[in-house]
Amino acid sequence: MKKWFKKHQNFNFITGAAITGILLFTVFVSIFATPYDTTAMSVADKFAKPSFTHWMGCDNYGRDILSRVMEGMGNTFLIAVLTVLIGTVFGVIVGSLCGYFGGLLDDILMRINDVLFSFPSILLALVIISLLGTGRLNVTLALGIAFIPSFARIVRSEVKKQCSLDYVKSAALMGAGHIRIIFVHILPNIMPVLLSSVMIGFNNAVLAEAGLSYLGIGVQPPAASLGRMLSEAQSYLFTAPWYAIFPGIVIVLTVLGFALLAEGTTEEN
Amino acid sequence: MLLTLLAVSFIVFAAFEIIPGDAAVSRLGSNATKETVEALRVQMGLDKPFIVRYLNWLSGFVKGDFGTSISYNLPVSSMILEKLPITVTLTILSMIMTIGISIPLSLLIAKYAGSKFDRISYGTNQFVMAVPSFFLGIMMSWFFGMVLKLFRPGGYISYKKDFGGFLGYLILPAIAIAIPKCAMSIKLLRSAILTEAGKDYVRTAYSRGLSTMEVLYRHVLKNAMIPLITFWGMAVADMIAGSIVIEQVFNIPGLGRILLTSIANRDYPVVEAVIILIAFVVLIMNLVVDILYRVVDPRLRKD
Numbered sequence: 001m002k003k004w005f006k007k008h009q010n011f012n013f014i015t016g017a018a019i020t021g022i023l024l025f026t027v028f029v030s031i032f033a034t035p036y037d038t039t040a041m042s043v044a045d046k047f048a049k050p051s052f053t054h055w056m057g058c059d060n061y062g063r064d065i066l067s068r069v070m071e072g073m074g075n076t077f078l079i080a081v082l083t084v085l086i087g088t089v090f091g092v093i094v095g096s097l098c099g100y101f102g103g104l105l106d107d108i109l110m111r112i113n114d115v116l117f118s119f120p121s122i123l124l125a126l127v128i129i130s131l132l133g134t135g136r137l138n139v140t141l142a143l144g145i146a147f148i149p150s151f152a153r154i155v156r157s158e159v160k161k162q163c164s165l166d167y168v169k170s171a172a173l174m175g176a177g178h179i180r181i182i183f184v185h186i187l188p189n190i191m192p193v194l195l196s197s198v199m200i201g202f203n204n205a206v207l208a209e210a211g212l213s214y215l216g217i218g219v220q221p222p223a224a225s226l227g228r229m230l231s232e233a234q235s236y237l238f239t240a241p242w243y244a245i246f247p248g249i250v251i252v253l254t255v256l257g258f259a260l261l262a263e264g265t266t267e268e269n
Numbered sequence: 270m271l272l273t274l275l276a277v278s279f280i281v282f283a284a285f286e287i288i289p290g291d292a293a294v295s296r297l298g299s300n301a302t303k304e305t306v307e308a309l310r311v312q313m314g315l316d317k318p319f320i321v322r323y324l325n326w327l328s329g330f331v332k333g334d335f336g337t338s339i340s341y342n343l344p345v346s347s348m349i350l351e352k353l354p355i356t357v358t359l360t361i362l363s364m365i366m367t368i369g370i371s372i373p374l375s376l377l378i379a380k381y382a383g384s385k386f387d388r389i390s391y392g393t394n395q396f397v398m399a400v401p402s403f404f405l406g407i408m409m410s411w412f413f414g415m416v417l418k419l420f421r422p423g424g425y426i427s428y429k430k431d432f433g434g435f436l437g438y439l440i441l442p443a444i445a446i447a448i449p450k451c452a453m454s455i456k457l458l459r460s461a462i463l464t465e466a467g468k469d470y471v472r473t474a475y476s477r478g479l480s481t482m483e484v485l486y487r488h489v490l491k492n493a494m495i496p497l498i499t500f501w502g503m504a505v506a507d508m509i510a511g512s513i514v515i516e517q518v519f520n521i522p523g524l525g526r527i528l529l530t531s532i533a534n535r536d537y538p539v540v541e542a543v544i545i546l547i548a549f550v551v552l553i554m555n556l557v558v559d560i561l562y563r564v565v566d567p568r569l570r571k572d
Binding site: 111112115118119120122123126127129130131203207210211214215217230231233234237238241244245248251252253255256259260263 | 273276277280281284285395396398399400401403404407408410411414415503506507509510511513514517518528529531532535537540544547548551552554555
């Protein structure tokens with residue numbers, strides 16, 4: 001039983017790493033070259049079925065879906081990474097300051113944070129987008145801001161736990177300043193927790209980005225995005241189901257890969 | 270709680286004040302004369318200072334007057350009231366499905382923990398959690414509409430005309446929202462049940478001669494529900510957010526449709542009202558969760 005369990009964890013990690021690795025490699029390749037031009041239209045190939053020339057078929061303008069999926073993956077990855085970056089950096093700053101100093105500031109910020117946290121992130125992003133306007137940059141910013149509360153909450157509770165430990169007191173006795181204690185002593189100790197929440201956050205960002213661009217307020221055409229492709233594909237669902245299926249599967253694989261990685265790393269510790 | 274709602278309303282109002290753009294100009298169009306714009310500004314109360322406008326807006330809110338929509342020139346409250354039943358029904362349906370499916374299924378999985386069945390359901394669960402609900406919705410409308418021909422995509426039936434047909438149309442969207450939530454609940458509930466099942470009171474219950482099912486349902490489940498209540502409370506807000514996207518997939522004219530068109534048209538009174546409404550639901554759910562804790566766990570009732 002125990003042996004099986006051990007094997008099971010490794011299985012999670014390895015599958016996750018394999019899926020993510022393949023996807024990342026594809027994104028890397030797509031920076032330099034895609035099989036076809038992503039915006040090249042061709043009437044002859046309109047709704048071409050998946051074949052050896054067009055692996056995933058063609059869309060309503062005769063554009064190669066594989067090429068567009070590759071570009072869309074790149075966009076989704078970029079937005080998700082930036083989102084998580086914004087969320088983590090500000091979340092760590094707010095969370096660690098609140099957790100370390102406590103007091104009135106902590107009370108006020110966390111009260112606001114609680115309300116924001118219980119607000120679904122896609123809705124929060126929608127609100128911020130309605131203030132900022134649509135577009136790739138604004139969506140990244142909006143999602144980033146929407147992700148701050150969850151990171152701040154996790155970091156705060158972890159920092160609070162660490163604060164009562166002896167090593168923090170010894171560091172203070174040695175004359176280390178508050179900022180040094182927080183960022184040099186405490187932060188490395190909460191890294192494992194932070195890492196797994198970053199991976200889960202990345203997944204949520206991918207899903208939220210796909211949802212937003214599905215609603216038409218993410219990446220603007222003619223640039224490709226997975227969510228946008230799905231919403232375009234929906235009108236042609238009965239004539240060309242593959243147009244919807246492939247972008248959708250790529251989203252599923254991305255999220256699955258990272259979820260398995262997160263599962264594998266957290267259970268390893 | 271009232272204080273938090275007040276804070277949220279202030280932040281929302283202030284945020285929509287800061288953004289550039291004049292409501293009066295956007296309502297009249299860019300070629301309106303200066304005098305008519307000025308007149309409308311006075312009529313809309315835009316000439317008054319910020320705090321006065323906020324208080325007016327707030328007092329209107331308490332009285333159920335959410336202002337006037339800029340693009341439709343209709344009272345916001347009647348617009349929202351008309352669409353609210355759709356989103357509420359959708360949310361309730363998917364909540365019932367989530368709870369109804371996840372409790373028996375996770376008990377079953379927990380009963381056979383460590384077996385092949387457990388492993389298969391673990392894998393399925395991981396996979397299902399990765400599927401975005403709108404993709405699931407698209408695939409379901411393709412499968413049920415195209416392959417089985419049981420369902421007509423886009424054939425929404427108004428709840429005023431035919432409530433049965435309306436419910437029937439909402440079943441697939443509700444499933445699309447519920448399934449990812451189910452997967453998450455099963456994962457949480459399974460581990461909660463397994464933790465509880467190792468405790469002393471369970472052994473006592475067995476030694477009293479209760480059957481496995483009795484022990485699981487009467488003793489373990491109650492204790493294992495506690496972390497789930499928090500999750501479900503938050504899931505309600507998530508489901509409302511999810512229904513915004515799903516309404517788009519299945520072409521349902523609910524609250525999500527209003528929110529999206531209002532955002533596109535920069536119709537801020539409507540956006541503000543919808544946000545405040547959802548914030549209100551979120552806060553109510555927090556309260557409900559607190560009450561449910563006390564119902565499930567008598568130890569919390571003392572203080």
